[in-house]
Amino acid sequence: MGLSDAVAAERLVRDGPNELERKAPPSVLRLLARQFQSPVVGLLLVASVVSALVGELVDGLAIAVVLILNAVVGFLQEHRAEAAVQALRNLTARRARVVRSGAARVIPASELVVGDLLLLEAGDVIAADARLLEANQLAVNQASLSGESEPVAKRAQPLPAEVPLLEQADRVFMGSSITRGTGLARVVAIGMATELGRIAHLVESAERSSTPLEERLARVTRGLIYVCLGIVALVAALGLLRRVPAFEVLLSAVSLAVAAIPEGLPALVTVALSLGVRRMAARQVLVRRMSAVETLGCTTVICTDKTGTLTAGEMSVRELWGADEQALLDAAAACCDAELGTQGRPAVGDPTEIALLGAAAQRGIQRSEIERERPRLSVEPFDAETKRMRIERADGIAYVKGAVEVVLLLCPEHDRQALPKAAEMAARGLRVLAIANGPAQTPLRLSLRGLCGIADPPRAEVPAAVAAARNAGIQVVMITGDHPTTAHAIARELGIVAPGESPEGRVHARTTPEQKLAIVRGWKSRGAIVAMTGDGVNDAPALREAHIGIAMGRTGTEVTREAADVVVSDDNFASIVAAVEEGRGIFESIRKSLVYLLSTNAAELLVMLVAALVGLPLPLLPVQLLWVNLVTDALPALALAMDRPPGDVLRHPPRDPREPILGRAEWWTVGAVGTLLAAATLAAFFWFERAAGPMFGRSAAFSTLVFGQLGLALAARDARRTYLQTAPLGNAGLLAVVCASFALQLALYRFESSRRVFQLDALGPAELALLVGLALVPVSVVELGKLVRQWRARRTNS
Numbered sequence: 001m002g003l004s005d006a007v008a009a010e011r012l013v014r015d016g017p018n019e020l021e022r023k024a025p026p027s028v029l030r031l032l033a034r035q036f037q038s039p040v041v042g043l044l045l046v047a048s049v050v051s052a053l054v055g056e057l058v059d060g061l062a063i064a065v066v067l068i069l070n071a072v073v074g075f076l077q078e079h080r081a082e083a084a085v086q087a088l089r090n091l092t093a094r095r096a097r098v099v100r101s102g103a104a105r106v107i108p109a110s111e112l113v114v115g116d117l118l119l120l121e122a123g124d125v126i127a128a129d130a131r132l133l134e135a136n137q138l139a140v141n142q143a144s145l146s147g148e149s150e151p152v153a154k155r156a157q158p159l160p161a162e163v164p165l166l167e168q169a170d171r172v173f174m175g176s177s178i179t180r181g182t183g184l185a186r187v188v189a190i191g192m193a194t195e196l197g198r199i200a201h202l203v204e205s206a207e208r209s210s211t212p213l214e215e216r217l218a219r220v221t222r223g224l225i226y227v228c229l230g231i232v233a234l235v236a237a238l239g240l241l242r243r244v245p246a247f248e249v250l251l252s253a254v255s256l257a258v259a260a261i262p263e264g265l266p267a268l269v270t271v272a273l274s275l276g277v278r279r280m281a282a283r284q285v286l287v288r289r290m291s292a293v294e295t296l297g298c299t300t301v302i303c304t305d306k307t308g309t310l311t312a313g314e315m316s317v318r319e320l321w322g323a324d325e326q327a328l329l330d331a332a333a334a335c336c337d338a339e340l341g342t343q344g345r346p347a348v349g350d351p352t353e354i355a356l357l358g359a360a361a362q363r364g365i366q367r368s369e370i371e372r373e374r375p376r377l378s379v380e381p382f383d384a385e386t387k388r389m390r391i392e393r394a395d396g397i398a399y400v401k402g403a404v405e406v407v408l409l410l411c412p413e414h415d416r417q418a419l420p421k422a423a424e425m426a427a428r429g430l431r432v433l434a435i436a437n438g439p440a441q442t443p444l445r446l447s448l449r450g451l452c453g454i455a456d457p458p459r460a461e462v463p464a465a466v467a468a469a470r471n472a473g474i475q476v477v478m479i480t481g482d483h484p485t486t487a488h489a490i491a492r493e494l495g496i497v498a499p500g501e502s503p504e505g506r507v508h509a510r511t512t513p514e515q516k517l518a519i520v521r522g523w524k525s526r527g528a529i530v531a532m533t534g535d536g537v538n539d540a541p542a543l544r545e546a547h548i549g550i551a552m553g554r555t556g557t558e559v560t561r562e563a564a565d566v567v568v569s570d571d572n573f574a575s576i577v578a579a580v581e582e583g584r585g586i587f588e589s590i591r592k593s594l595v596y597l598l599s600t601n602a603a604e605l606l607v608m609l610v611a612a613l614v615g616l617p618l619p620l621l622p623v624q625l626l627w628v629n630l631v632t633d634a635l636p637a638l639a640l641a642m643d644r645p646p647g648d649v650l651r652h653p654p655r656d657p658r659e660p661i662l663g664r665a666e667w668w669t670v671g672a673v674g675t676l677l678a679a680a681t682l683a684a685f686f687w688f689e690r691a692a693g694p695m696f697g698r699s700a701a702f703s704t705l706v707f708g709q710l711g712l713a714l715a716a717r718d719a720r721r722t723y724l725q726t727a728p729l730g731n732a733g734l735l736a737v738v739c740a741s742f743a744l745q746l747a748l749y750r751f752e753s754s755r756r757v758f759q760l761d762a763l764g765p766a767e768l769a770l771l772v773g774l775a776l777v778p779v780s781v782v783e784l785g786k787l788v789r790q791w792r793a794r795r796t797n798s
Contacts, residue, residue: 002098002099002100002101002102002116002117003100003101003113003115003116003117004100004101005100005101007115008100008111008113008116011113011114011115012111012113015113015114015190015191016191017110017111017191018109018110018111018112018113018127018128018190018191019110019191020191020192020196020197094109094125094127095107095108095109095127096108096109096112096116096118096127096128097118097119097124098112098116098117098118098119099116099117099119100116104119109127109128112127112128112187112190113187113190114187114188114189114190115186115187116128116186116187117133117184117185117186117187118130118184118185118186118187119182119184120138120172120178120182120183120184120185121178121181121182121183122178122179122180122181122182122348122349123177123178123346123348124177124178125175125176125177126140126172126173126174126175126176126177126178127174128174128187128189128190128194129171129172129173129174129187129188129189129190129193129194129195129196130171130172130185130186130187130188131158131170131171131185131186131188132154132155132156132170132171132172132183132184132185133156133183133184133185133186134156134182134183134184135154135155135156135181135183136181136182136183137180137181137182137381137382137383138153138154138155138178138180138181138182138183139151139152139153139154139178139179139180139181139350140152140154140172140173140176140177140178140179141176141177141178141179141351142173142175142176145173145175145176145195145196145199145536145537145538151179151180151350151351151352152169153169153384154169154170154171154172154181154183155169155170155384156170156183157169157170158170171188172185173194173195173196174189174190174194174195174196174197175196175537179349179350179351180337180338180349180350180353196537199513199537199538199540199541219660219661220594220660220661220662231605231609235609235612235613238612238613239612242615268590268593268594268597268634268637268638268641269590271638271641271642272586272589272590272593272638272641272642273293273586275586275641275642276293276582276583276585276586277293279582280293280578280579280582283575283578283579283582284568284569284570284572284575285566285567285568285569285575285576285578285579286553286566286567286568286569287565287566288564288565288566288567289565292548292565292566293579293582293583293586295529295547295548295565295583296531296548296566296576296579296580296582296583297580297581297582297583297584297585297586297587297654297655298529298583298584298587298654298655299474299529299530299531299547299548299580299583299654300473300474300475300528300529300530300654301474301475301476301477301523301528301529301530301531302469302474302475302476302477302530302531302532302533302576302580303477303479303516303519303520303523303530303531303532303533303542303546304476304477304478304479304532304533304534304573304576305478305479305480305533305534305535305536305539306456306478306479306480306482306487306490307456307480307481307482307535308535308552308571309533309534309535309552309571309572309573310458310459310462310478310490310494310573311456311457311458311459311490312456312457312458312459313456313571314351314354314355314456315351315352315354315355315431315454315455315456316355316358316359316454316455316456316457317355317356317358317359317452317453317454318430318453318454318455318457319425319430319451319452319453320359320450320451320452320453321418321421321425321450321451321453322435322448322449322450322451323450324449324450325363325450326363326365327449328435328449328450328452329356329359329360329363329365330360330365330370331399331401331435331436331437331449332356332359332360332401332433332435332449332452333356333357333360333365333366333367333370334367334370334374334391334393334397334399334437335389335390335391335399335400335401335435336349336353336356336357336367337349337350337353337379337381338350338353338354338357339357339367340354340357340358340361340367350382352431352433352454355454356401356433356452356454359452370393374393374394374395374397375393375394376391376392376393376394377392377393377394378391378392379391379392382402386402386406387402387403387406388400388401388402388403388406388407389401389402390443392440396439396440396441397437397438397439397440398437398438398439398440398443398446399435399436399437400435400436400437400446401433401434401435401436402433402434403433403434404418404419404422404432404433404434404451405419406434407434407435407436407446407448408434408448410436410443410444410445410446411436411446411447411448412444412445413447414448415448418434418448418451421451422434422451425451425453426485427485427489428453428489429455429485429486429487429488429489429490429493430453430454430455430489431453431454431455432451432452432453432454433451433452433454434448434450434451435448435449435450435451435452436448436449437449455486455490458490458493458494459572459573459574461572461573461574462494462572462573462574463493463494463495464574465573465574465576465577466494466495466496466573467495468577468650469577469580470495471650471651472577472580472650472651472652472653472654473652473653473654474580474654475506475528476496476506477496477505477506477507477508477519477523478490478491478496478506478507478508479508479511479516479519479542480507480508480509480511481509481510481511481538482509482510483509483510484507484509484510486509487503487507487508487509488503488507488509491503491506491507512538513537513538513539513540513541513542514541516532516534516538516539516541516542517541517542517545519542520532520542520545520546521545524545524546524547529547529548529654530546530547530548531546531547531548531549531550531576531580532545532546532548532549532550533550533551533552533568533573533576534550534551534552534560535551535552535560535571536560537560539551539560540560540563541563543560543563543564544563548565548566549563549564549565549566550564550565550566550567550568550576551563551564551566551567551568552567552568552571553567553568553569553570553571554569554570554571566579577650580650581645581649581650582645584645584649584650584654585643585644585645585646585649586645587655587661588645588646588649589640589641589642589643589645590641590661591661591662591666592640592641592643592716592717592719593637593638593640593641593716594637594661594662595662595666595669595670595716596636596637596640596712596713596716597633597634597637598662598670598674599669599670599673599674599677599712599716600628600633600674600677600709600712601629601633601674602670602671602673602674602675602678603673603674603675603676603677603678603681603705603708603709604620604625604628604629604678604705605674606674606675606678607619607620607678607681607682607685607701607705608620608625610678610682611682611685616689617689617694617697618694618698619681619682619685619697619698619701620698620701620702620705621698621758621759623757623758623759624698624702624758624759627758628702628705628706628709631741631744632706632709632710632741632744632745633709635737635741636709636710636713636716636734636737636738636741637713638737639713639731639733639734639736639737640713640716640717640731640734642731642733642734643717643730643731644730665719669719673712673778673782676777676778676781676782677705677708677709677712677778679778680704680708680774680775680777680778681701681704681705681708682701683704683774684697684700684701684703684704684771684774685697685698685700685701687700688700688701688767692761695759695760695761696761698759698760699749699760699761699763700763700767700771702758702760703745703749703763703768703771703775704771704774704775705775706741706745706775707742707745707771707772707775707776708775708776708778708779710738710741710742711775711776711778711779712778712779712782713734713737713738714728714734714735714738714779715779715782715783715786717731717734719786720786720789720790721786721790722783722786722787723783746768748760749762749763749768
């Protein structure tokens with residue numbers, strides 16, 4: 001009879017809908033607020049306000065515009081990612097067939113209540129946890145919960161309570177699907193009370209790690225803030241001791257702050273990551289957290305699910321053994337109940353039978369023709385007790401398939417190599433079926449047609465991707481719910497376990513969600529940067545715990561996608577390795593751009609600091625420094641960040657997670673280049689200030705600094721090769737930015753309005769040419785140093 005409508009309605013009100021709790025997507029305001037959480041952004045906000053308060057409205061407005069543009073870019077990227085995930089989420093809606101008030105009906109899965117009678121048949125997705133009352137040859141695919149690639153046979157007989165939950169054959173679970181047979185079950189748990197809900201709770205206990213990029217940038221930012229505040233305080237104290245007017249002291253402090261803070265840093269990181277996100281999207285990788293892009297680049301361990309990620313996620317015939325393969329597949333197809341999909345409809349039935357029918361169809365053998373020409377007379381379905389299936393057809397032949405040891409008992413004259421061959425195939429992780437047929441009147445005198453080895457095959461592109469990961473110094477660890485024999489065989493075939501290597505530590509079979517979580521935590525405790533991939537709900541806690549959680553877009557469950565930082569839309573492990581390559585390139589681009597950005601800011605800071613310490617007038621005004629930072633400093637840095645990853649990026653080991661974003665060599669470069677450029681700028685100021693006063697001196701220092709930075713931007717593309725050795729057109733954007741910035745700088749001196757805004761004196765062609773020559777001194781020294789190091793390296797090698 002099932003529940004009455006009234007009782008069902010009462011329980012729905014009491015227990016709530018049959019839905020998993022999920023966090024609401026971040027609001028628009030929260031996404032926008034997230035873009036302003038960087039300490040550098042906070043410091044820039046303060047500088048903007050102070051600039052406005054002291055009357056430098058142009059400076060304050062310019063800083064505010066930069067911050068807003070940076071926030072908009074980051075917001076749009078994260079909002080698009082959330083919208084894409086929401087679209088994936090909408091694909092999971094389900095309905096359920098129940099018995100209510102004595103009649104079968106279809107209702108939304110969310111309206112199921114405890115006590116409902118569920119009607120189950122092949123192809124259904126189970127909408128709640130339920131205990132079986134009837135089971136007719138019922139088999140369930142519960143890979144999303146257990147990770148097992150093969151269906152699990154179910155029966156209605158109750159099992160003892162001590163049997164592990166997912167091995168309870170008398171229960172079916174929310175999110176799993178019926179592959180064979182029919183059944184009737186009573187709902188015992190809905191929503192968050194289901195096994196799926198328990199794992200969703202476990203997801204919440206996992207801790208999301210901050211990314212290495214976030215940690216490194218935070219360290220650099222803190223250092224910049226301390227340096228900025230310290231220098232500003234020092235200069236302010238010196239000014240007050242000299243009895244300089246308070247307004248001039250405040251103006252000097254604001255100028256120093258503008259010089260010290262790299263305004264382009266937030267935009268630089270955002271744009272570099274956005275470009276990486278765009279390139280990854282073209283390679284089937286959807287990024288939900290932009291900082292995850294770079295983290296992929298320093299990944300040292302990839303923990304990956306097997307089914308659907310490393311393998312195709314569907315069973316297929318991998319190997320045939322028999323004298324006549326055509327006769328073998330004909331007999332196999334004649335002993336099947338499954339239906340191959342046609343005209344866009346999915347296949348229905350047991351995955352093993354679908355695999356047999358697929359192999360037969362490739363040889364021109366169609367089950368529909370068999371049914372038409374040799375209709376069945378009787379059927380003995382597969383049973384866990386007999387371990388075989390038998391169909392008698394109108395041609396007087398009985399067709400049998402099943403476990404090798406069972407079928408061989410029906411074939412007294414079989415090839416004696418069959419049993420050893422079956423054992424050898426099983427050792428390679430294949431599920432082996434024996435196929436036989438013969439006159440229906442003599443059931444114990446069948447002829448063995450051969451053996452079929454069936455398995456979930458590896459994706460064709462995965463072995464090369466695993467090899468690329470190993471060459472890049474990344475350990476690939478397989479974590480699966482499958483049997484150890486199957487897991488070890490697949491791991492060896494894919495190259496996860498090399499010949500002679502032990503699978504210990506590289507392959508984990510029969511794992512539970514708690515064990516997966518423990519494995520990820522174990523790697524993290526040893527200092528590894530861990531990426532975890534998966535598609536089932538049982539993978540979600542580990543995905544959230546890992547530094548980078550990677551969910552499958554096609555087969556991934558809603559809970560898994562919610563927990564992930566990255567969604568792979570083609571469910572392909574090779575796409576993950578491609579994303580690692582992109583991430584490594586992004587880190588190098590950010591580091592290269594950051595070295596350039598800090599070198600030029602160091603030059604600005606030294607110019608302002610030296611002038612303040614010796615009591616000279618300000619060599620550069622805040623509005624001039626802001627122009628330098630935003631137009632001729634930040635724009636070239638952004639262009640540098642657009643360089644594509646070098647071709648050999650995956651032939652190097654991953655970076656040490658403890659390595660700072662800027663090492664000793666990078667800081668030495670920042671100091672040396674900053675000092676050279678500051679010296680050239682101060683020389684121009686001293687010379688022209690003595691000739692015609694402070695305003696003329698500022699005009700000269702301003703252009704020297706800009707021209708020097710533009711030259712250094714070209715040299716910054718490669719720390720080892722000169723600009724001409726780096727294929728200049730390989731980054732045409734950088735060349736265009738440098739040329740445009742040079743032209744804009746010259747244009748400032750041509751128009752009266754721009755000279756008034758930037759407080760400049762007019763400079764003639766001869767004076768500008770002299771300043772260009774002076775500005776080329778620092779970049780010439782840098783490029784000459786590269787040639788000297790190359791010459792020394794050649795001498796050492798020879």
